[in-house]
Amino acid sequence: MTFSLTPGQWGDAPAGRNLLRTLPLLEQEVALIMDRAYEGDETRQLALDLGFTAVVPPKRTRRLPWSFNEQLDRRPNEIERLFRRLKAFRRIFSRYDKLDVMFAAFLHFVLITEVLAASVSLHRP
Numbered sequence: 731m732t733f734s735l736t737p738g739q740w741g742d743a744p745a746g747r748n749l750l751r752t753l754p755l756l757e758q759e760v761a762l763i764m765d766r767a768y769e770g771d772e773t774r775q776l777a778l779d780l781g782f783t784a785v786v787p788p789k790r791t792r793r794l795p796w797s798f799n800e801q802l803d804r805r806p807n808e809i810e811r812l813f814r815r816l817k818a819f820r821r822i823f824s825r826y827d828k829l830d831v832m833f834a835a836f837l838h839f840v841l842i843t844e845v846l847a848a849s850v851s852l853h854r855p
Contacts, residue, residue: 733837735830742767747776756781761802763809816840 732753736745746768762782764773769786777784785802817823819840827833 735834743770743773747773750776750780750782753780759783761785761799763802812844815844 732749734745734749734752746764750762750773758781760782762777762784764777764784764786766787766789768774769789774784774786783799785799787798788796816837819836821827821836822833822840825833827836
């Protein structure tokens, strides 16, 4: 898993393509779950070229829509819930940190606490 920080005025799809290009080559095919912001031909083709199975619903206006795994497509909801929990931390929500390195460090800290909290709740009787 990886992430990158970009200015607020940048578009999602170009930043996502740049992030995809930084990933190591895959040994096996992996599902890449994306929302409709990434459903453009260029992003989908890059994902396929890198060995991913692109799981993204086509826009309703597409002339030639493609099929996709609808079960996997429900997973972005989990990601959206994670972002909602991250925004509960005022330091992330308000972007108090001026330096990207400090913001990223606190983001790592919060993600670690989320993983630990999830593992504790899984082990409760």
